[in-house]
Amino acid sequence: MATNATTATTTTTATTETASISGSTTAEEATAKALHKRYEGLQTVRTKAIKGKGAWYWAHLEPILIHNSETGLPKAVKLRCSLCDAVFSASNPSRTASEHLKRGTCPNFSSSPVPKPISSVSPIQHNHRKRPPAAVSGGGSSSAAVGQPSFSVSPVRFCSEIGYSGAIVVSQQQQSQSQNLILSGGKEDLGALAMLEDSVKKLKSPKTSPGPVLSKAQIDSAFDFLTDWVFESCGSVSLSSLEHPKFRAFLNQVGLPSISRRDFVGSRLDVKFEEVKAESEAKIRDALFFQVCSDGWKVKSFGGNEENLVNLSVNLPNGTSVFRRAVFTSGSVPSKYAEDVMWETITAICGSVVQQCVGIVSDKFKSKALRNLETQHHWMVNLSCQFQGFSSLIKDFSRELPIFVSVVENCLKLANFVNSKSQIRNCFHKYQLQEYGHAELLRVPRHRELNFMPLCAMLEDVVSSARALQLLLLDETYKIVSMEDPIAREVADMIRDARFWNDLQAVDSLVKLVREMAHDIETERPLVGQCLPLWDELRAKVKDWCGKFHVSESPIDRLIDRRFKKNYHPAWAAAYILDPLYLIRDTSGKYLPPFKCLTLEQEKDVDKLITRLVSREEAHIALMELMKWRTEGLDPVYAQAVQLKQRDPITGKMRIANPQSSRLVWETYLSEFKSLGKVAVRLIFLHATSCGFKCNWSVLRWFSSFRAGLDRAQKMIFIAAHAKLERRDFSNEEEKDAELFASTDGEDDVLNEVLVDASSV
Structure with a gap:
């Protein structure tokens, strides 16, 4: 019995010790694992x-x-200073750095010198019996090195050749002694x-790292x-x-x-x-x-595809x-x-x-959509873009104006001949280089692309x-070709003909002339009140052009009248009459609306438009107020205040000092015109062009390539367009770059010299 009790006691004790050792081992392993993770x-x-x-x-x-040392398990994590081998706790590295390095406790941190250039240290010497030793500079002393190739390299000279000035610094004494x-x-x-x-310097002297x-x-x-x-660059800058x-x-x-592009x-x-x-x-x-502005319906060809970006913005009365x-x-x-896109835009803004x-201004072919929306909603005035109207005039001239058609045919014949004949082309390039410093082919449109641009x-x-x-024509090569080629003789006669150059100059x-007016409009x-004066200005300029170049007026007048009627809207005449900016002072001193500048049909258009824009109950009141406006006009002082001009410091042109005065006069001083005033303030502020945010080819490339990221692209376009409209920048970056490199100064002088030379032949 005693023996059994003793055995049981011994067994219990052994079991307890084993469990204790096992628990201790588990705790040590967990601690070691945590320390290793910390390390x-x-x-x-x-x-x-x-x-x-x-x-x-x-x-x-x-x-x-x-x-x-007994178990081999990690028992602590420490930080060792690589400069002096001192060991510290790893609990707070920042504090350790401050106390040991910054406070000067480390003997090698603050007093360590600038690393000695490796090029000044003698390389390890090797014992090669068959080759003579070579001297190497080493901080003012020299030692022998053997076993290297026989070519020589000057570190100072080659560092200057490769443009490196970062680390190798050799004093005058070292240069004189270095080999x-x-x-x-x-x-x-x-x-x-x-x-x-350079890396060694940065590691040993972190305080001297360059850069602000x-x-x-x-x-x-x-x-x-x-x-x-x-x-705001929107596509011009790649992410x-x-x-x-x-x-x-x-x-x-x-x-x-x-920074990441993401x-x-x-x-x-x-x-x-x-x-x-x-x-x-x-x-x-x-x-x-x-007013909603819709621009970009004109289809553009890009990379073989017809792709476009339609921009819709909002013009406000101010x-x-x-x-x-x-x-x-x-x-x-x-x-x-x-039509649906424009109406969805309107309802998204103002709901029900x-x-x-009060209206839409849009470019290109959307006249049917504009008419439909105007018919359905009597208070709207939907206009075609005047910039598009003037630009389309050049297309009309190129297709139907006799002098234009003749010049185009002659230039096509000349350009095709010069470009296609290698001997003639090479001679032409030679004289281009001589006269202009560059040589290139004459641009010839493809047959199916005979449009005005x-x-x-x-x-x-x-x-x-x-x-x-x-x-x-004076080159011997051309003379030889002309002997056998009738087209060469025909082109030569054309170039010598003063009439060809006169007609070319006229066209x-x-x-x-038209492009400059279109550019000013853009x-x-x-x-909208400026539309009638703009077309009158165009007619006057074209009349002077006809007299200068002895061109018949009737064909070009017919084309201008046709384009005018295609673009005309009754709102042109109504805004012209109601805008105080265009009031004319009569003999009695009154400032009256310029009804005498309108045709009979345009006067009727004014009445019809005003009655359409008001309710049926107000129609007769509005017409009575119109008669009062026609006979009494505006107080001379207010009229002069509205028409006050000042010189633009940038362009030098005289401009209206306060463009908002016309509308504000109707809303304040002319408050007795209850019905007519409602029409006037809405008509006067309407824009006549849809020119706004200009989309460049980079944006179209974006849309073409990244259809999946359409939402992000829409956001970037919105930001860019908002910024451009806010600073009234309606230009295109690509056009600005083209203007920067283009130089057309002196073209007219050169053409005049050629006309003189041709007339003397």
Whole structure:
């Protein structure tokens, strides 16, 4: 019994000890595992820091694991200073760096000298019996080195040749004493050697790292400006270029961290879009009524496809415009689709109160859609773009004006001959280089593309190459070709003919005349009341052109009248009559509306339009008020205040001092005209052009390539368009670049010289 009891006691004790040892072992393993995890974490942090993504002190502090000598398990994690081998606790590396490194406790941190250039240290000497030793400079002393190739390299000379000035610094004394350094990799080793020395300096002297130190607020502000620039450039700046090595190097040089393109199309894009959208909607809510501007229905050919971006914006009575949406189309779209897009835009803005939209101005072929919407909603005035109307005139001239057709045929014959005959083409290029410093083919439109833009480009080329074409006829090569080729003789007779150059100059002058007026319309964006004066101005200029070049007036007048009637809207006449800007002072001193400048039909249009825009009950009241306006006009002082002009400091042109005065007079001083005033304030502010945000080819490429990211692209277009409209910038970056490189100065002088030469032959 005693024996059994003893055995049981012994067994119990052994079991307890085993359990205790097992529990102790488990605890030690858990501690070791935690320490190892802590060590790996510190190593990861140090690795990132050495790559420039963390604190500077990790270059000098190295995590180490202290192991238990009995069990071999980790028992602690420490930090070792690589400069003096001192060991510290790893609980707070930042405090350790401050106390040990910054406070000067480390004997080698503050007093360590600038690393000695490796090129000044003697390489390891090897014993090679068959080759003589070579002397190597070493900080003012020299030692022998053997076994290297026989070529010589001057580190100072080659560093200057490769443009490296970072690390190798040789004093005058060293230069005088140094001898040629021999490296196994040849000349290419010097660049790598300089980079190595530069890395050593950075590691030993982190305080001297180059580049400005910016605060977080400065960095955030800089990236806000960068974000605005990228978004407002809209396609002109590729998002991928933000990760270009050179751009990242630039950011580093000015003290900014690198930025990811994903950051731009993510949170930054969303925040900026919401900010701009809220600002736009607030502006629209403030206005009592507005006009929708629809631009971009004209189909453009891009990369073999007919693709387009239709921009819809909102014109407000105070003269500002805000962007609303962009619609991507491919190929020609039906008029009904355009009508639906415009009406959806209106209802999305004002809901059921659609009377807030008092009209639409649109470009190109959407006249049917505009007429339908105007017929269905009597309060609307829907206009065709005047810029498109003037631009289309050039197309009319190129197809139907006799002098234009004749010049185009002659220039086609001349350009095709010069381009296709290799001998003639080479001679022509020779004289182009001689006269203009460049050589190129004359642009010839494809047969199916005989529209006005390619034709005008060809005419411009012939005009600008006039002197080279004259010299071409004097070349022996051309004379030899002319002996056998009748077309060469015909082209030569054409070039010698003064009438050809006179007609070409006339056509070129007419194109420039209309283009300049169209350009002014595009940049100044006239209101609807200016339409009649613009067409009168065009007729007067064309009349002078006919007299200057002895061209019959009737064919061109017929084309202008036809285009005028195609674009005309009764609102032109009504706004012209109601806008105080165009009041005329009569003999009695009164300022009266210019009814005498209207035709009988246009006077009837004014009555019809005014009665359509008011309710049936107000129609007769509005007509009575119109008669009163016709006979009494406006107080002379107010009329003069509205018509006051001042010189534009940029263009030098005289402009209306306050364009909003016309509308404000009706809303305040002329308040007794209850019914007519409602019509007047709505008509006067209407824009006559749809020119607004210009879409460039980069944006179309975006839409074509990234249909999946359409939502993001829409947001970027919205931001860019909003910024352009806010600063009234209606230009295109690509056109600006073209203007920068284009130089047409002196073309008219050259053509005049050719005319003189031709007439003397």
